[in-house]
Amino acid sequence: MKPQVLLVFLTRFEESTAMLKGIAQYERSHRPWAAFLDDEARAEHDPQWLRSKKWHGVISRHTTPALLQSCAELKIPLVDLNDTPLNPGVPKIRPDNTGIGHQGAEHFMERGFRNFGFCGFSTDAWACERRDGFVEALRLGGHGCEVFDVEYPGDLTPFWDAKQTTALAAWLRRLPKPAGIMACVDMRALQVIAAAQTAGLLVPEEISVIGANNDTIRCELAYPPLSSVAPNAFQSGYHAAETLALLMSGGKKDVVMDRRIEPLGVVTRQSSDILAIDDKNVAAALSYIREHACHGISVEEVLKHAYASRSQLEKKFRRHLGRSPQAEIRRVQVAKIRQLLFETDFPLKKIAELTGFEHVEYMCVVFKRITGEAPGSYRKKVQTKSGN
Template sequence: MPTKRPTPRVALLIESSRSYGRELLMGIASYVRVHGPWSIEFEEGDPAEHFPKWFSRWNWDGVIARVSTPAIAEILGDTGVPVVDLSGSLPDAGFPRIRSDEEAVGRMAAEHLLSRGFKNFAFCGFNGMDWSDLRRASFERRVAEAGFECQVFQKPGISPSSAEVDGEHHGELQERELMAWLKSLPKPCGVMACNDARGRQVLTCCREVSVPVPDEVAVIGVDRDEVFCELSVVPLSSVILNTQQIGFEAAALLARLMDGEATEFSSTIVSPVGVMARQSTDVLAIDDRHIAAALKHIREHACSGLDVESLLKVVPLSRSVLERRFSKILGKSPKTEILRVRLNRVRALLAESDLTLAEVAEKTGFEHPEYMSRLFKKKVGVTPGEFRRRSGSTGLPAK
């Protein structure tokens, strides 16, 4: 009779008071439900603030952690067991990493604000924190590609080795400077906050200095933290990270490492899902009232089979004038914008529902799912089925 394989003992060192950490844990749980069992230990709170006393009591087979400080990296390195890092803040720590595609996050936020017609842009983050700086750099690049400049809140940052919650506390101390900065921005302005906590703070400061949101300042955050987004002064738009998939992929990688597979040091990135638009960006910063009306109609009706000919019935312009103004103001054609809105909806439905491809096509204005699939592959780079698998925190099969 073969020897029964012992259950791996795994430590999870993940801050769990925020939705991001909880979503990571849910992704790990999804993997373990199918491929376990594992004996798992974790606790509420932030290991970077209070490293758990129980960690030294056991011999671990593997660890999944957000390695945010050199002290944690040293402790984990001394264990000699496989470690998967979900932070990436310390690239020299030597652990394989899985994290969000921060470049795609910044670009997606910029695209959202550009689609609202903004010409003035700003970024508010936590200077010196790896993930915030990467999002800022990508946001700035996309804004520059569109021909605009980006103002950055430049209050001195924190040590890159500091914990995330320390960075947010540091940010709370800057509110007076943040209020002055918001008042000084050219208006109307589209502002990206590095995460929803920072976005909520920006919205609060706007209220304190009587800057109307979204009319003068539109704000988008990152994480889709429902508590922060819904309890903000104005409901906060947010880039949706594929956080459960990050946790799932981390657990799968750790399982391979614990099985002795030789895996070279690497960094794996997981693409964000899309944007959850709320009131904080529900505005069109366009002086041309006809183009503003066209964009509003596209947002509301793109998934109902809208085409350019139908759009011309709403906007009293000739096709050539409409396309010329669209290109001048937004750098794209009306047809391109219609397809962008529809494909964004396809992405969201693939990631968040178990609808078949035929049902997704029907709900997004595509007459034939085969055409939708070809167009999706061309624009996104993967098939709808592959995108759903990569977004498969719910474990739903492609249909």
């Protein structure tokens, strides 16, 4: 008889869907289960619903005291995927939040920033871990960090959002510019972008912003689109299934009770895709390239918006960036190609159109010259790693 496994997930969250893909991958490569997806997470608040059937195991992304108690009373093995403090005797799998903070800091330091801020929630342990990781990495790099933490009320209301935008705008005005700001989660990062715009500050030229969790739809709907540290939710799901299999086979002594999953890395979008440079000609050129590189622009078009001669701009680019304006155009195009290969299943011809290449063959040549990999090989590698 196949083990009866209950999966408690709200599938409207992108992270939950990625976790479920990881669980499915484990099940396909090991002993099959009879899995039931509670995609409204009813079991988290309805003990009778959980008792309506004999379950051999539960994996939950939305673990409540009621669910913990019911599983304990019924002696059902439970694996917890919620990013909250440990519950005694219940294995937990969650993101490496310190690592997420580290990656955000490294992203900004690599771009030459010297001024930094972090915006988070003082009452949530996961947010504090991300803050501490960000601050620690900056400290090791010889930098300080301004912190703007508040208590999260537990629900995002228009009134609270407006109040936060006002307070954040005042904080951002006081920071030295340009500044790299990381937020504990994408929703909070969107508040930072709104606050910067309220304060009349340019994003990313004056305030560069990065979030965390890489909620793709939320990030892409932002203006400018939001960069974000992507957790590896697929691996979280895979390890959750692996852990539950151990519990159901009586191997509890081999179970890791608190497993942290390393993030995939930063998905760079326009909110942070800039270098901290105080040269006005270079800054203007970079701003134009960032906005239009994927429209098939030429260096001559860039010169018109940089208010500099070609020889002047070439010299300034090489001094500040170590590369030419043409190379920067290609860098932005390749970054967009990487993103589309990772996040979509678009054919290469469509990706070429979206990134300013008239011929798909030439796009493939450029991509391989810069990355060392063909687009198809790169897509297979990154999508296998993330479970896409």
